[in-house]
Amino acid sequence: MYKIAATVSKELLLLSRDRTGLLVLFVMPALLVFVMTLVQENVLKTMGESTTRILFIDHDQGEVGQTIEKKLLESGGIEIIKQIDGREVDEKEALNRVLNGDFQLCVIIPEGTTAALKTRARQAAAESLDLAERPAENAVRPGDISVYFDPTVFGGFRSAVLGSLEMVIVGIELDEKMNALSHLLPRYIDRVLRKSLGPMLPDAVLNDTPGMRLDFGRDRLLKVAERPASPENALQKPTSVQQNVPAWALFGIFFIAIPMAGALIKERHDETLARLLTLPVSFLSVMMGKIIAYVLVCLGQFGLILLIGKYVLPLWGTPKLDMGSDPAAVVVIMFSAILAATGFGILLGTTARTYEQASMVGPIAIVIAAALGGIMVPVYAMPAIMRNISIYSPLEWGHDAFLDVFVRGGNIRTVSGDVIALLSFFVAAVLISGMVFFVKRRNGI
């Protein structure tokens, strides 16, 4: 234990003096998580996963605008802006603001929309009851409600917004048509009855015509309910913080492989390793000391990134990092991922002949594993062939396990598969490294 502690202390001292190593281990992942979260927060806005700012210009100032505004606000996640710097915005400025990306979209309601809608509803109702005198000539057509999108807004979000607006407008139209119908219906019934009964129909009958409850059309007979896939968790949407903090923390953790491999190669080249191997200490103790030192560094790295997610990013308007309800699972995943990363470092340091080789192959391998592992683009957004390959990426195992706990309400049991995979990777990497090392030693390489 004393010799292991000596190795741990030596490694930490060396790392603390390696400015480049510290940049790679702490500053790079901290910057990555910061920048990528903020960037993706903006992307999520364009996808509608975050609060959407709608510039709302109502030239009509009637019931239609009020109802659309009310319904959009009720749908949640929407902020309606009607004035900028305390003044009304004209159409030209509104379009410029949307083009500049200040707003994801702009809704413009033309003047006279409410009046035209009411007139058209009455005409439509009259036409349907065959009460209109000259329908084709008198038809009124309200102006279109215009929606302008920021060109960067994703198609799915555009469809969702347009769909919602259509639903709101259909509801408004339905109300107006029902209203018009309720006014025309007594005339229609009177006409039909008089036609059938003629003079036998007493005048009192019209007064007895029952009134209609106009909002019955809005009563929903069938509903679509969104329910959580995980029974243990309430409905929760992934945030850019929950996606990025574990993602880039894992990315940073795996970059420990570069300085670790570098240290191993340097020890081999300058014969420090040869000196150590001739001293009364087991190779296992030396390696254990190294692994513990790098695990401690990774813990510090991970802690730093979690703190950024929890306390720093919210200062820039992102949601606060929510780490789920099973801290033990988070700790287990973290240790497993760190061990997998150190295993990769040992493998890289053992198999690479030079530091240049390790510093080229290592980062490329990590970036590929990260891309496959959903660190940059979610796995579900990849083509099928890439999804099939992604299951072999240790970063995917770690990221999936973290998302399981952070977003899906998972626990230690649900992440056990990913944890076992990460630990198996560590064991396999160390075993292969051991074999390579002893073969090289036997051949005096």
Place this chain on the structure above:
Amino acid sequence: MQAHIIQSPDSLIENYAPAGENVLVVRNLVKIYKGASLPALSGLNFTVPAGEIFGLLGPNGAGKTTAISIMSTLLRPTGGSVNVCGIDVTQHPGRVKGLIGLVPQNIALYAGLTARENLRFFGKICGLRGKALDERVQACLELAGLENRADQRVTHYSGGMKRRANLAAGMIHQPRLLFLDEPTVGIDAQSRNMILEKLFLLKNTGTTLIYTTHYMDEAAQLCDRIAIMDEGHIVAEGSLQELLNRPPGYAGLGDLFLALTGKDLRD
């Protein structure tokens, strides 16, 4: 400086063998690397008694480094045996490690650490702790003439200082048998002279030294006995005088060396 070595803890002084006892016995040592057409070692034989400085000379590729690697437990031989203080190196490498030290040809130190930190680390790895560790670190720093620069990082040292620190690290645990692989290569005359003086001091305390070098004058000045190796085995062995007296007689070790190993380049 010598006084510090003598004042070392009793447990470490035990490492020194009585004069005359064979500390190193190499018998029919053979090493054939996988895929190699020729053996690196082909029946190497020699014995080194306690307190002797034994020089191992040879051109590049003669097998010196392979021999040192096997003797210092780094490499397993294809055949033959190596005994250190009566312990078989192949059978019991763990027991042998407590008795040997290695000063590799490269500067086998952590450049990011100071000389004191390096020595403390290697001392701890050898099981030294507390006052014994402090004393050994100080003794080795003084031996290497680095006591005034002990807290400077090795990366800022001159070539000579690095070589001396490299030597100090090999002696931190007071090994009974110390392997030195070209410990003076590429340094100034002053540092080289100092290292040779310190090696004499070490010899006087009973440490046995196996010394490889390409500097013939150094070997002639330092070694009690010299073995010239070529193609994996010893072609001549004896004291400097015995070697020079070999017929037809040689003016210097360099002449003998070239006569035995030839003038062809060995790259």
